[in-house]
Amino acid sequence: MAAAAKHSDPVTKISQAWMQNRSRKSNLFLAIWGIASVAILVYGLTANPYYIRIGISTLLAMILAVTWDMVSYSGQLSLGHAAFFGTGAYVGALSFTKLNWNLLLSLIPAAIIGIVLALIIGRISIRLQGAYFAIATFAFAEAMRVLVLLASGLTNGPLGVTVLDAPPFPVQASPQLAIFVYFLLLLEAVVLVNVWLRKSRWNFAFRAIGESEVAAATSGVSIRNTRLISFCISAMFVAMAGAIYSHYITYIDPTSVYSVQTSVVAIIYAVFGGVNTLAGPLVGAAMLSPIGEALRVALGPASLLVYGAALLLTIIFIPGGIMGLLDMVTARLSKRAGSKQLGER
């Protein structure tokens, strides 16, 4: 028995090394992210209203991208972000107009309803694979939009809901700055939970499923539960982002908050930055979202043309996204450095 244990040693060593490498990577990420967070906060405090607006849409883009990547990490491609975003927005808006709750209070029902909705959608669609999951989530988002349109007694139907409520804030500040800070706080939560997901034992379940579903299932990983958990966490955050958004934009209607575009841009940011990496979705959103704003000014609604083209080119030429490219460059550099050392010796 002891001999058998010794034989498995190299494997253990490799997995330990892999773990160490991984946790070193996530520590490095956390350090950089800490600095970036402070920089974002300083940006928000010093920028003028126009730049705060761009900052807000970038923060929202980051939240959407990271939460989408959480789902994709478990091997599922979701096209249903709009379902949670729109529902969160409506919960945020209606809890103000019907119950007179402020933004912070409305985050609670938004989070709960986001999870419940994810459980309902997940129960049906989580066992579907690849494109079918994508289509099912897509269909759900569209069905939710029509449902909100039809339930006009509660939601005002196509006329939409107006939310004129300054968000509560401990110190004197413009409502926009308050929204900026709330989005930043939400993003911090999203990023930390994302890091935790990847460090916890769920991480192994996710990776195992991503590599081979059959192998994971035979080693006792519950594919269903693992996917459902990441789907629910992601949905909760997206719904909360939707609630904050409703107070920021002050007017919502079914077409704008259940827009397919919400689901689409999340994917584009994440893929461009690099899927299944900690930094990728953040980098992708931070790079593309401001460019998108500028393009919207130049091209109008057709700015998605550039996004679509960027997505297509990324997939064909750099499937790993920016982070994959970075990894490749560092690998090549360290290889070159290694061969140099050998040569000197």
Add this chain to the structure above:
Amino acid sequence: MLASGTYMLVASGLTLIFGAMKIINFAHGELVMVGAYVSYWLFAIFHLDPLLSLPVSFVVVGLLGAIIQQTAIWPVLRSKSHLNQILATFALSLVLQNAALLLWTADTRKATPPYTTAGFQVAGLSFGVPQLLSFAVAIPLMLGLFIWLRRSTSGKMIRAVSQDPLGSELVGISVNRVYLIAFVLAAALAGAAGSLISFTQYVSPTVGLPLSLKAYAIVILGGQGSIVGAVIGSMILGVVESLTSLYLSSTAASAIAFVIVIAVLAIRPGGLYGSSSQT
């Protein structure tokens, strides 16, 4: 109900692509949209009847399909990454849709041949002549497709590759060529469907998206990869939609396709006509 003719053309193309390449083309509705614009512009500039310009859209969109297959689909097909395959066709739909938005603006347009508003009543049900015509054109096209798949060498090759790509390659079929043929044919059918749409409903850059969704509903309903299933699925969707708009509202009818998708996937992931072993 007569809309099911157009649905058949769109859904059978989607089925062809899915059958041969095992990918779902998210840009399929956009190909229909391009076909619709081809017919619309030929009508607006040369006053060409959409029924006569149907062969033109058939060819033009087929060629567009060839370009797409060679430049965008082929690289991701080789990479074997499911995620990238879905994303690539999705990106394509974004590109086509927004290129149309940029070129032709968001205005809704409609070709208006003389028979646009004609209609008659039979047994209390009203029929529009354009809808009837589109149905009458779609059926022979579908029959042609069916016979072509059964009889011609290319059709047989497509069916062989759908069943077993590796086995087909072993007996000397060029799988890549079959992929190209399947995609071009599917795109051409989508173009034809576009011509039919140009005079039965309003054309805009976003006209493709709901059609794509309906086509997925049909394909899922009919069982993936089966042309007969696509025809049956189209009929069911057409009937259910018209009943919903008759008894509930047209808004509810627009959502019925999604409800069908969700319901079928929940109960029978293999589709009604397909094998239930698929999950």
